[in-house]
Amino acid sequence: MPEARVGIRVADDRKTVTIEITPLGQIGHPVALTLDQLDHLMSKLGDARCQMMEGQPGPSFESEDAPISVAANTRWTIRASPPAGALLGFYHPKFGTVGFTLPKDEIVRIVGFLTERFILQPTASPEKH
Structure with a gap:
């Protein structure tokens, strides 16, 4: 070419x-x-x-250096997608409205991560005690 x-x-x-x-x-x-x-x-x-x-491996997200096109502060929606799990859709400024489906086992993994990171771990208080 x-x-x-x-x-x-x-x-x-x-x-x-x-x-x-x-x-x-x-x-x-x-x-x-x-x-x-x-x-x-x-x-x-x-x-x-x-x-x-098709037939080629996708990107590896094992490394922190994996390239990701970030869409911050965007509108999003989550919908049940029975029996598969859930559909997460969001507006990406470069690509428009995009989304992906998550199977139930991945939802459990995400909820566990978010619970551990944001609910079970106390955040540092800005005030000194």
């Missing part, structure tokens, strides 16, 4: 984004997309990435 330059520019009014993929030494063709069209493209790219990753 030839090398290419990728340019992305959000319009001043933030209503469109222009994407231009230009193979080196050739003329590019910019394409303007609305937010809905960009979301659709991102979904299709995600589908393509998923197909490319």
Whole structure:
């Protein structure tokens, strides 16, 4: 595959984004997309990435250095997803609304971790006794 330059520019009014993929030494063709069209493209790219990753190992989270795209202070929801367990959905500023399902045994593990970390371990008091 030839090398290419990728340019992305959000319009001043933030209503469109222009994407231009230009193979080196050739003329590019910019394409303007609305937010809905960009979301659709991102979904299709995600589908393509998923197909490319089939049969390959996912990332290891054993290391503290594992790359994670963090979405802080976001809106989220949790819903029962019988019989599997639960669905956790949230808004990620880079990727839009995303979510994942958790089986019952993982929910038990998460609740145990959160209970141990935030309920059973007393927090340090800012006042000196």
